[in-house]
Amino acid sequence: MAEKQWGSVRNVVVLGPPGAGKTSLVESLAYFTGHLPRKGAVEAGTTLSDRTAEERSHRHSIDAVAVSVLTGGVKINLIDTPGIGEFQAQVDLAIAAADAALLVIPAASTLGPEVPKLWANLEEKALPRIVFINKCDRENADFDATVEQLRATLNPHIDPIELPLPGLRGIIDLVRDRAFATDGRQEREELIPDTLAALEAAAREALLDDIVSEDDDVMERYLADGEIDEAQVISVLKTGVARCDIAPVACGSALTDAGVAHLLEILATLVPESASSPTEPPVALVIAATSDQYQGRSATIALIQGTLRPDTVLSAAGTSREERIHQLLIPIPGSAQTALALQARDIATVSKLTAPVGTWLTAPHARAPETLAMTTPGYTVAITAENTKEDEKVAQAVSRLADDDPGIVVSREERTNRLLLTGMGATHVAIALERIEHRSGVRVATAEQEIPYRETVSRSARAEGKYKKQTGGHGQFGVAVIAVEPLQRGEGFQFVDEIVGGAIPRNFIPAVEKGIAETLAQGGPQGYPVVDLRVRLIDGKYHPVDSSEMSFKVAGALAIKQALEQAGTEVLEPISRVTTAIPTQNQGDVLGYLTGKRGKIVRTTATAGRDIVEIEAEVPTAEVGRLAIDLNALTSGVASFTICHDRYEVLPKRVASRT
Numbered sequence: 001m002a003e004k005q006w007g008s009v010r011n012v013v014v015l016g017p018p019g020a021g022k023t024s025l026v027e028s029l030a031y032f033t034g035h036l037p038r039k040g041a042v043e044a045g046t047t048l049s050d051r052t053a054e055e056r057s058h059r060h061s062i063d064a065v066a067v068s069v070l071t072g073g074v075k076i077n078l079i080d081t082p083g084i085g086e087f088q089a090q091v092d093l094a095i096a097a098a099d100a101a102l103l104v105i106p107a108a109s110t111l112g113p114e115v116p117k118l119w120a121n122l123e124e125k126a127l128p129r130i131v132f133i134n135k136c137d138r139e140n141a142d143f144d145a146t147v148e149q150l151r152a153t154l155n156p157h158i159d160p161i162e163l164p165l166p167g168l169r170g171i172i173d174l175v176r177d178r179a180f181a182t183d184g185r186q187e188r189e190e191l192i193p194d195t196l197a198a199l200e201a202a203a204r205e206a207l208l209d210d211i212v213s214e215d216d217d218v219m220e221r222y223l224a225d226g227e228i229d230e231a232q233v234i235s236v237l238k239t240g241v242a243r244c245d246i247a248p249v250a251c252g253s254a255l256t257d258a259g260v261a262h263l264l265e266i267l268a269t270l271v272p273e274s275a276s277s278p279t280e281p282p283v284a285l286v287i288a289a290t291s292d293q294y295q296g297r298s299a300t301i302a303l304i305q306g307t308l309r310p311d312t313v314l315s316a317a318g319t320s321r322e323e324r325i326h327q328l329l330i331p332i333p334g335s336a337q338t339a340l341a342l343q344a345r346d347i348a349t350v351s352k353l354t355a356p357v358g359t360w361l362t363a364p365h366a367r368a369p370e371t372l373a374m375t376t377p378g379y380t381v382a383i384t385a386e387n388t389k390e391d392e393k394v395a396q397a398v399s400r401l402a403d404d405d406p407g408i409v410v411s412r413e414e415r416t417n418r419l420l421l422t423g424m425g426a427t428h429v430a431i432a433l434e435r436i437e438h439r440s441g442v443r444v445a446t447a448e449q450e451i452p453y454r455e456t457v458s459r460s461a462r463a464e465g466k467y468k469k470q471t472g473g474h475g476q477f478g479v480a481v482i483a484v485e486p487l488q489r490g491e492g493f494q495f496v497d498e499i500v501g502g503a504i505p506r507n508f509i510p511a512v513e514k515g516i517a518e519t520l521a522q523g524g525p526q527g528y529p530v531v532d533l534r535v536r537l538i539d540g541k542y543h544p545v546d547s548s549e550m551s552f553k554v555a556g557a558l559a560i561k562q563a564l565e566q567a568g569t570e571v572l573e574p575i576s577r578v579t580t581a582i583p584t585q586n587q588g589d590v591l592g593y594l595t596g597k598r599g600k601i602v603r604t605t606a607t608a609g610r611d612i613v614e615i616e617a618e619v620p621t622a623e624v625g626r627l628a629i630d631l632n633a634l635t636s637g638v639a640s641f642t643i644c645h646d647r648y649e650v651l652p653k654r655v656a657s658r659t
């Protein structure tokens with residue numbers, strides 16, 4: 001175990017559209033801090049963060065991965081994330097642990113549809129942002145046009161603090177008013193080329209004009225002198241970033257490493273350091289995990305408060321399970337080291353942890369923070385082992401995968417008891433299945449799910465359930481009188497005990513509720529679980545000798561069956577929220593297709609210079625089974641979509657008669 005080599009820590013989530021160069025940039029940053037003898041490449045499958053078999057074969061990130069780098073006494077924990085929208089859950093957890101986002105944007109003439117969405121998410125969570133315009137080495141790279149696009153689409157206070165040098169030899173640092181050329185792992189100061197002097201001066205003035213309003217004193221001095229010094233520029237930038245007023249823009253290339261040394265410095269200087277509370281009891285969040293056949297499971301935890309030492313036992317929120325933190329590994333590439341203690345706001349990887357990704361770990365009996373608001377996935381397939389003898393093995397592999405992937409939900413189909421795997425979209429589910437097959441060595445067959453319809457009452461009704469059995473010896477006796485009434489969608493089942501004067505003894509009332517709840521779950525008159533109703537227990541009768549819990553449970557079941565028959569029920573169908581990004585030229589076809597699937601269009605938003613339109617629609621889940629195939633056909637394979645369960649709605653009569 002080594003002595004701690006850093007004074008403070010910053011957590012930076014690396015975000016951006018797919019292919020922007022996030023993984024390559026993390027690699028380059030690690031290379032620059034001297035942690036890596038040589039850089040890995042995404043194409044060769046040798047990077048620090050794309051390391052699973054599926055990430056190598058698909059050539060993009062699937063899991064969030066933490067890589068720690070040290071620079072000038074600051075430890076920066078970079079969390080590389082997948083760019084594809086279907087992996088939103090991984091991104092949300094990484095954001096929860098971050099002090100700032102590093103938004104990686106390729107220097108291209110159009111902005112993908114993902115960027116405005118990412119921005120809105122960061123805005124909502126008030127997470128400070130730094131932008132890196134990557135791929136400036138490419139022939140058609142246009143730094144200015146990219147900045148203009150970002151400003152026009154996202155926010156006018158996206159301010160370049162650097163400009164690329166011609167041929168991307170390096171960058172001009174507008175804060176220091178100097179140029180730096182990149183040469184291997186070194187940076188060399190240069191004179192600003194004469195041809196760029198006027199441009200640089202104008203860009204610097206525009207930057208100062210925009211940022212000085214962060215601080216009244218600085219602004220006064222600036223207005224008086226027309227200039228402020230480097231330290232003041234950095235200080236107002238820091239304030240502006242922390243308040244989410246300003247997003248500074250750096251530039252360079254993850255491929256040639258131009259600008260990367262500077263980016264490290266920018267991160268160390270401008271990312272705000274969150275307040276930490278080392279003396280409070282530890283609270284950690286499991287933000288990522290990968291399982292490997294040979295090395296077992298490795299989980300990444302972010303310590304939100306307190307101090308954590310090896311061999312501490314924590315409880316997993318929402319369960320009665322306890323977890324021992326065996327060893328805290330600091331993921332510095334090339335020189336991973338174990339820590340004697342982890343301080344609040346730091347990140348470590350731990351092995352042998354079983355808690356699912358997304359779980360809060362707390363000191364025993366301490367209260368966990370509120371669960372994070374996450375999108376509910378809604379793209380479901382039913383799965384079985386090709387060889388039914390191996391069903392159990394598949395079930396185990398599926399549940400292990402769901403522990404590692406926060407966007408996957410596993411359940412059992414109501415009628416058939418088949419396994420259901422729910423993810424954020426077709427790609428996400430396909431990759432999950434690959435991983436399941438790879439890890440379990442079993443071939444898996446998929447099928448469409450049966451739609452989980454529900455039933456609800458449309459009117460109020462009252463009924464009496466009477467259970468009486470007297471065949472010698474100890475008999476059974478219980479009477480329950482109930483009233484049912486409809487509730488709003490999503491309100492579930494409510495039970496209200498209105499018994500007065502001991503018509504039913506207190507100790508039997510839970511049995512009545514149980515009998516009712518079980519009957520509702522088993523299905524109403526039309527065969528589906530019954531939801532969204534209030535049942536009031538208003539009267540009853542008992543017998544001092546013959547009454548038992550059993551007799552009241554049966555009385556409750558009889559009462560609710562009768563009440564449902566009397567009230568009559570309607571079928572509810574699940575509605576999914578589908579978000580898809582498609583080329584504008586296919587807009588008419590896709591809108592027509594979604595409407596034909598009984599979809600309601602919620603919004604259409606043009607992005608990326610109007611080349612791409614994002615459509616959000618509510619579509620009955622019964623109609624989304626072929627969405628992946630059909631959208632692909634309509635858009636020549638370009639469409640991507642995410643799908644989440646939204647709510648239940650009454651199944652229209654004309655549709656009901658068809659099913």
Ligand SMILES: Nc1nc2c(ncn2[C@@H]2O[C@H](COP(=O)(O)OP(=O)(O)O)[C@@H](O)[C@H]2O)c(=O)[nH]1
Pocket residue numbers: 016017018019020021022023024025042043059060061083134135136137138252253254255256
């Ligand atoms: N020319 C050029 N290519 C880059 C640069 N950064 C990344 N790439 C390439 O872009 C592709 C996607 O990179 P990757 O790091 O996987 O992007 P991610 O999806 O954002 O993680 C890969 O082929 C990289 O080699 C860059 O700065 N310049």
Ligand SMILES: [Mg+2]
Pocket residue numbers: 022023024050060061081082083
């Ligand atoms: Mg990546």
